[in-house]
Amino acid sequence: MSEFKLSCEAAREVEEICEKFHNDPGELISILHETQSKLGYLPEPVQRIIAGKLGIAPQKVYGVVTFYSFFTMTPKGRIPISVCLGTACYVRGADKLLEEFKRVLNIDVGETTPDGKFSLDCLRCVGACGLAPVATVGDKVYGRLNPSDIKKIVAEYAD
Amino acid sequence: MxxxxxxxxxxxxxxxxxxxxxxxxxxxxxxxxxxxxxxxxxxxxxxxxxxxxxxxxxxxxxxxxxxxxxxxxxxxxxxxxxxxxxxxxxxxxxxxxxxxxxxxxxxxxxxxxxxxxxxxxxxFNIREMPYKGEQSERKKEVTAAITRNMDKCILCRRCESMCNNVQTVGVLGAVKRGFETTIAPTFDRMFSETDCTYCGQCVAVCPTGALTERDNTDRLLEDLNNPDKIVIAQPAPAVRVALGEEFGMKPGTIVTGKLAASLRALGFDYVFDTDFGADLTIMEEGAEILHRLKAFLGGDKSVKLPIMTSCCPAWVNFYEHNYPDLLEYPSSAKSPAQMFGAIAKTYWAQKMGIPREKLVVVSVMPCLAKKYECEREEFKVNGNPDVDYSISTRELARLIKRSNIDWNKLPDEDFDKPLGESSGAAAIFGATGGVMEAALRTVYEVYTGKTLPRIEFTEVRGLDGIKEAEIDLNGFKLKVCVAHTLGNARILMDKLRAGDLPYHVVEVMACPGGCIDGGGQPYHHGNVDIIKARAKAIYAEDSGKPIRKSHENPDIQKLYKEFLGEPLSERSHQLLHTHYFDKSIK
CATH class of the missing domain: 3.10.20.740 (Ubiquitin-like (UB roll))
Known part of the structure; x- marks a missing residue:
């Protein structure tokens, strides 16, 4: 059904999570939370395994996954990029940073580059308002950014 | 109180x-x-x-x-x-x-x-649109059976209730949230890539134009006007007790005569009847019931019982998708419409000297899954389908209006022979329990060699979700069960899988009440009295027939004598039986 192939271990892991919650359909959200924290995202085969274990239609699982913005069906890149849209960053032009990241990476917010390297997200405040506007790339925090810096930063992560 | x-x-x-x-x-x-x-x-x-x-x-x-x-x-x-x-x-x-x-x-x-x-x-006397808002852009899709235009969806959730609670198919449901909310099939795929059975109950309850049938009326008009084609019609039993509603008649009015006349007025070259196919189904399925019963009573432990009916195309889709491990239980008999098509394009076409590619067989059905059934590869010969396509009761009504036919002035006419002759047993196929009752009338007489003392099996009639009955066959207690809606079918199939379904014969119809409330019928808008009136009419149609048992239909007898030989003969197997496929989504 899906291009994504789930490894046997990952499939087993998902089943174990379901069993830990006694395959209770009422625990669907908790199961999705734990699965996403283990696998990073919730692709279709994973949702089908959960539906099967819980004895509910895959549509129900899909409905919940798409309802809550926390859940994601796209894998994060190896280097996740987050642009802070908190008040301090926003008034100092974070929206323009975000636009530039979108342009340079050629992806939208919530998406991952086709090579699986970068993913782009927004967040609200990393506690570095003094350095606004701020973006995090991997584990590193970049402050006092200008849109013109973005291309250079992305280039730092060339293979 | x-x-x-x-x-x-x-x-x-x-x-x-x-x-x-x-x-x-x-x-x-x-x-x-x-x-x-x-x-x-x-x-x-x-x-x-x-x-x-x-x-x-x-x-x-x-x-x-x-x-x-x-x-x-x-x-x-x-x-x-x-x-x-x-x-x-x-x-x-x-x-x-x-x-x-x-x-x-x-x-x-x-x-x-x-x-x-x-x-x-x-x-509400709304004369202007005071609010201009953003318009949501949602998916559109045309499948073999159902047309989906979710821009017209008002998120009432009726289809979701039908698909999940009533049918337990679990394909349609709400996804995303807020303004982006939409009702979509699993993983936002196309219906054809899901477990959708095309039962059409989502269409039957949709209040707006979001879910409608796939319209085949233009295609039919072209064929009717093509001088190189011979176009023949076969309307299903449930159509004649509902079509009148589209012309303002009281629910439950039987319009069999006007139905035949209207099809003739539309330009069909021959107006036959799916009821003929229903009688043929009873001959084949009845023989299969007897065959399995005799083997079972003879001590054969490998016999698959209960045998299940296979007339309803949505039910066939349901077990192919959900119970691929149990495909040997349903009868191998094709549906009446497909049997009709197979006979029309062989026996009748040969008799008339009409080449297969010139002949267009159109079924008029209360059903949307029938549209999909026509497209099944196993029902085609060199790419030419036994039934070319199907139109719903609603589509026929639209065609009659479009073709300038005054319904009220239509006379009562008869179906053409020989594929238009039918018994009362065929007429009741349209209501839940009808196929069972029709089969029992024949099975009883063939098995016992006696004439039925009482022809009506009222215990399998009515709107109860799961009905059961016990019939005495010369001392052998035949246990039968009748279910309608796929949710009730699932209850039975789960029991069968657990090895705990103590019946010999089971009938399943996907739609509530049977075909009379099919996805292609005039809309009931939530009024259950309409469905009850149609059921009543179905049984009135039966009791008004001179012949009420399938095996007594003279044209069926003639078909066996001239062409098929015996029920379950080699030729019958080739033309009137099918096999099922594992369609589960892995």
Whole structure:
């Protein structure tokens, strides 16, 4: 059904999570939370395994996954990029940073580059308002950014 | 009485049992509160009341907010107003807000004149669109059976209730949230990539034009006007007890004669009857029942029992998708419509000297899954289908109107011979329990060699979800079971999988009440009395027939004598039987 192939271990892991919650359909959200924290995202085969274990239609699982913005069906890149849209960053032009990241990476917010390297997200405040506007790339925090810096930063992560 | 609740609705006293909704309490004294998302076919398992649309709000004394009457239970001393200025204003605003995210292209909408939203707009005297909002862009899709245009969806959730609670197919449901919410198949795929059975019950309950049938009327008009084609019709049993509704006739009016006349007036070269195919189905399926029973009674432990009916194409899809491990239980007999097609394009075509590619077989069905059934590869010979395509009861009504035929002036005519002759047993195929009853009439007489003392098997009639009966066959107790809706079918199939289904024969129909409430029938708009009236008419049609047992149909007897030989003969197997496929989604 899906291009994504789930490894046997990952499939087993998902089943174990379901069993830990006694395959209770009422625990669907908790199961999705734990699965996403283990696998990073919730692709279709994973949702089908959960539906099967819980004895509910895959549509129900899909409905919940798409309802809550926390859940994601796209894998994060190896280097996740987050642009802070908190008040301090926003008034100092974070929206323009975000636009530039979108342009340079050629992806939208919530998406991952086709090579699986970068993913782009927004967040609200990393506690570095003094350095606004701020973006995090991997584990590193970049402050006092200008849109013109973005291309250079992305280039730092060339293979 | 202790459990009665007394209240005032629009200043009128009313006393109703505890647990009644304000909406139903009002209806009991003739106050018809408008509702949109709410649907309740009382006496069946069909119910959807998510209180999502707020069209049915009323004012209740002592409550700050307006209350949805469909989901508010009556309480002692309640004072309700259903038409105060505040209520009327709110109700109109709710409708206007729904319209702000609706295409409002009613003139060309396939649901025009049958749309419940359109009816409310007229009823609320809405003469302009005060709100202009962003329009949501949602998916459109045309499958073999169903057309989906979710821009017209008002999120009433009726289809979701049908697909999940009633049919347990679990394909349609809400995804995303807020303004982006849409009703979509699993993983936002196309219907064809899901477990959808094409039962069409989502279409039967959709209040707007979001879910409709795939329209084959233009294709049919072209064929009817093509001098190189011989076009023949076969209408299903359930069509003749519902078609009249489309022309303002009382539900339950039998219009068999006008149906034949209208098809002839449309230009069909021959007007035959699927009922002939139904009699043929009983011959083959009945023989298969007897064959398995005899083996079972002879001590053969490998016999698959219960044998299950296989007339209903949505039910076939359901077990191919969900019970691929149990495919040996259903009868291998094709549906009546497909049997008809196979015989028309061989026996009859040869008799008439018509080459297969010149012959167009069109079925008129209460059903949408039949459209898909026609497209199954195993029902084609060198790419040429046994039944070329299917139109629904509603499509036929539209064609009659479009072709300038005055319904009221149509005479009563007969079907053509030989594929138009049928018994009363075939007529009742359209109601839940009908196939079982028809099979029992033949199986009993063939097995016992005696004439049935009582031809009606009333214990398998009616709207109960699962019915059972025991029939004495010369001392052998034949246990039978009848289920309608796929949810009830699932209960039986789960028992079968667990090895605990103690019957010999089981009938399943996917739609509530059987084909009379199929996805292609005139819309019932939530009125269960319409379905009951159609069922009554089906049984009246049966009792009015001179021949009431399939094996006594003279043209069926002739077909076996001239062409097929015996039921379950090699030729019968080749033309009238099929096999099933594992269609589970891995």
């Amino acid at each position: 202790e459990n009665m609740i007394n209240l005032l609705i629009d200043k009128r006293p009313v006393s109703v049992p505890k647990g009644t909704t304000v909406l139903d309490a009002a209806a009991s004294i003739g106050i018809n509160i408008p509702a949109l998302c709410h649907m309740d076919l009382k006496g069946t398992c069909v119910k959807s009341s998510p209180a999502a649309c707020r069209i049915c709000v009323v004012e209740i004394e002592g409550r700050r907010n307006l209350a949805p009457s469909c989901a508010t239970m009556v309480t002692e001393g309640m004072v309700v107003s259903t038409n105060s200025a505040r209520v009327v204003r709110a109700r109109k605003t709710v409708a206007e807000l729904i319209l702000s995210d609706h295409p409002n292209d009613c003139l060309t909408c396939p649901k025009c004149n049958h749309c419940e939203l359109q009816q409310l707009v007229t009823r």
